[in-house]
Amino acid sequence: MNKFYVTTPIYYVNDKPHIGHAYTTILADVLTRFHRGLGDETFFLTGLDEHGQKVQQAALARGFSEQAHCDDLAPRFTELWKKLGIGYSDFIRTTEPRHVKVVQYVLQKVYDAGDMYADEYEGWYSVAEERFITETEKDSGQFRDVKKLKERNWFFKMSKYQQRLIDYINDHPGFIAPEHRRNEMLGFLKQPLGDLCISRPKARMSWGIELPFDKEYVTYVWFDALLNYISGVGYVSDEATFKKWWPASVHLLGKDILTTHSVYWSTMLFSLGLPLPEKIFAHGWWLIGETKMSKSLGNVVNPLDLIDCYGVDSVRYFLMREMMLGQDAHFTPELFIKRYNSDLANDFGNLLNRVSGLIGKYFEKNIPSQGSLTSDDRVVEVLACDLHVRVKAYIDDLSVQEAIEEVLKLVRLVNGYLEKQAPWKVAKTDLARAGTILYVATESLRIAAVLLSAVMPEKTKTVLDILGAQNTQPLWGQLTSGVTLKTHDALFPRIEEEK
RNA sequence: CGCGGGGUAGAGCAGCCCGGCAGCUCGUCAGGCUCAUAACCUGAAGGUCGACCGUUCAAAUCGGUCCCCCGCAACCA
Helix, strand or coil: CCEEEEEEEEEECCCCCCHHHHHHHHHHHHHHHHHHHCCCEEEEEEEEECCCHHHHHHHHHHCCCHHHHHHHHHHHHHHHHHHCCCCCCEEEECCCHHHHHHHHHHHHHHHHCCCEEEEEEEEEEECCCCEEECHHHHHHCCCCCEEEEEEEEEEECCHHHHHHHHHHHHHCCCCEECHHHHHHHHHHCCCCCCCEECEEECCCCCCCCEECCEEEEEECHHHHHHCHHHHCCCCCCCHHHHHHHCCCCEEEEEHHHHHHHHHHHHHHHHHHCCCCCCCEEEECCEEECCEECCCCCCCCCCHHHHHHHHCHHHHHHHHHHHCCCCCCEEECHHHHHHHHHHHHHHHHHHHHHHHHHHHHHHHCCECCCCCCCCHHHHHHHHHHHCHHHHHHHHHHCCCHHHHHHHHHHHHHHHHHHHHHHCHHHHCCCCHHHHHHHHHHHHHHHHHHHHHHCCCCHHHHHHHHHHCCCCCCCCCCCCCCCCCECCCCCCCCCCCCCCC
16 A cells, blocks of 8 residues: 655635635645545645735735734635535644644754854845845836845755755656756756745744744745645654655645745755655646736636536536646636536536436346457457556556546547447347447446546546446446446536527 | 747647657537437548758658747745
8 A cells, every 4th residue: 555645835825715726726636536546545735824924914904913814714715625525634724833833843953953044135125015026026127116125134055955956856857747847947956056045034024933043033934834744744743644644745836836845845855854755746827718817817717606607526627637737728618618518518428328328228227237248349348447557657647637538538439339339229139239238338437437536526426326336446347237227317417508 | 148848730739758651639511320418420621740951761750050939037925
């Protein structure tokens, strides 16, 4: 038995959850469910990042205390996860004592190890934004009231680990994925790496975790947030649990936060003497139509709306099927409907109707038995038999869309097989043969449903329930002859284009 | 010359590392079937594989030059 520990980023609580949050979290859930189906022991951690300047500002703007603001927003995330059928193992919030303790422990440990020092931080400061901005941001001309500012701060000796990190990435080809992101990071690391300023003076920004060795400062939010990946599995507090789960199998994240994870987080782990996660996977963004999703543009698609109209499983399916590995994906209602109709209604759902209708008509709803197989039957059987092997390979590669497509190939093949075998004709002259055909088709459908259960837990459960095949494996022959099919409605009713 | 990714049928993508009939899904058109959710199946049309030059018996694939798109360029999250 293997262990599988997956994380999402902990989401920043300055706004409501959107499709981007939903995507990463569903992906983590799908991977977890798939691994659990294989018999792996799984741990799935998600949560919220609650410190930092933007939270402080958002809270202030609403007239809330910071903690009250976080407590108010947290349920918006947990409720959405519930609605999306997310089965996380733990939900961590960085304001929780268990996390705060770990952050302070780590700060002290890094300090004691000599990887922390105080120095003047000098950079461009935007008075309007109340924060330091980067050279790039300054050059963009979008910030007014910019001036050079010096400030005493604490620094983490990140530069000390630069070469070690480069060597590590080179020695571990799968560490940062997809490959072009890995190249990007190696390119980034060709420049001299500076040390990381990990403190913020309370005078300027007080909403954070106090440095154990300097009470005038709180911890820079990334240094705080990244530690959730270990504080969430018992680092320091529960060594046995921690040993069991760390290092993580995969950190899932958006491409915008790849540097923080591959550079800050890795060097922090080096300093702590802990192993690095096995994989850091940066996925693309959801574009709404042709434009980047953005709160300011007000074009954020609320996944909740889709769920209410079309069901949670079809939303999960769409997001998993449409995002190509590591690339950006597009969302429009038209794309959603197209995908839903062609894959779920016409191919998958309709196949269920075909076989259950035929079994109802010719076998009084009892699943027929499988006679000897013809070569045509064998083509289907062979593809269905080792489908789980191909699907697993894709899942291991995080190619969920390919895994799904592989299953749909079987579904399409079976639709063609039925057409060719025409059991509705055969039944009139050779009922046993018609039974075999229907067994082959239904068994294939069962296997497809089992393999799609990680993506669509509810609908596939319905299918397996109809077939009397709950808790079966994706192996040929587990469909029980003689079982009476349950009556059902259309699994995925077609969405008719209108308006 | 900062680093990196990409330009393949109307759309979205695979193939490129390891040259050898240009493939998949959707869309379009024509047939078929009539068990099924106007679903399903079969077939067809549609591509100078960004441009040019080179290597080779053979180039989407290897090398070179150019054009065009995109990402990264950290210490806001």
